[in-house]
Amino acid sequence: KVPRLFTAGIASFYEGYYANKGINIVKGTVASGFSTNSNGEVTEVKLKDGRTLEADIVIVGVGGRPIISLFKGQVEEEKGGLKTDAFFKTSVPDVYAIGDVATFPMKLYNDMRRVEHVDHARKSAEQAVKAIKAAEEGNSIPEYDYLPYFYSRAFDLSWQFYGDNVGETVMFGDNDPKSPKPKFGSYWIKEGKVVGAFVEGGTPEENQAIAKVARAQPSVESLDVLAKEGLSFATKI
Known part of the structure; x- marks a missing residue:
């Protein structure tokens, strides 16, 4: 979900933040295999572009498909x-x-x-x-009415997303990876309505506000106005 959800603006913040923590993100290639020692322990990761990375431990996160x-x-x-x-x-x-x-x-x-x-x-x-x-019991219940919701927590970061990530995007807030307390977000706008909302570093009230926006799908005057208002657009819905 993350690559599909993160816009270039959102991704650049996390890449910068992780880089500042000493984490090296290798892009533009994929893992093609592993080297092991005589005990069968992994020692290297082979990349498709010919490079190798020394490794003590390898964590593979490749997703999965439901087995039906x-x-x-x-x-x-x-x-x-x-x-x-x-x-x-x-x-x-x-x-x-x-x-x-x-x-x-x-x-x-x-x-x-x-x-x-x-x-x-x-x-x-x-x-x-x-x-x-x-x-x-011979009764009925309301139909399932789900609002898509995704979140992640790592280090002292915490983001939440609600709604649908389709249409144009608008970023707002402070997305400088070096900020002591970064707080920023993005709205997704389709046919003049806000259909999705993401916020990093939001308070519980702000997270509730973006959930409300994603469900209500309010109309917006312009993308510029939305970028300027930022989180205050959500908190007044």
Whole structure:
């Protein structure tokens, strides 16, 4: 999610911040293999461009795809997941799918989506259990109405993102990696409306404010006005 979410402006802050911590980010190539010693312990990482990096430990973060092959030809699929309704019911009676294997109707965007995040995993599980319980009792519950949410915490940094990262972007705030307390953010604007919001270093109230903005999708006069107002645009919604 991070490469798709981070704009060039956001990425340059984190690259600068990590570089100031002594972390060397190698770009423009990928790992192609490893060298090991006689004990089978890794000693080097081989890069595709021919370089090698000495290594004591290697952490591989390559993402993953949900394994749905188990249900091939038995349950309806869509967009790489098991297709469900707004209660996480699949095409097979009494079979529910939750978390990142589920492709569900995202009410906010009138679109079928699959979301890979712990927040959605928990909330979709809750929705499915409530739906099953309600069905047993002959009752109904509201449809799932999820607002996409992603976050990360590292060192003394903490960012949150809500909504959809589509359209044009506007940056605001202090994104100098050398700042003692950097606080900056970005809005995503589609068809004159704010559809997504990101903030680094936000207070709990400011994080709630950008969540509110992403759900309300308010109209904006211009990108310049939005850049100037920054977080105050969100806090007054």
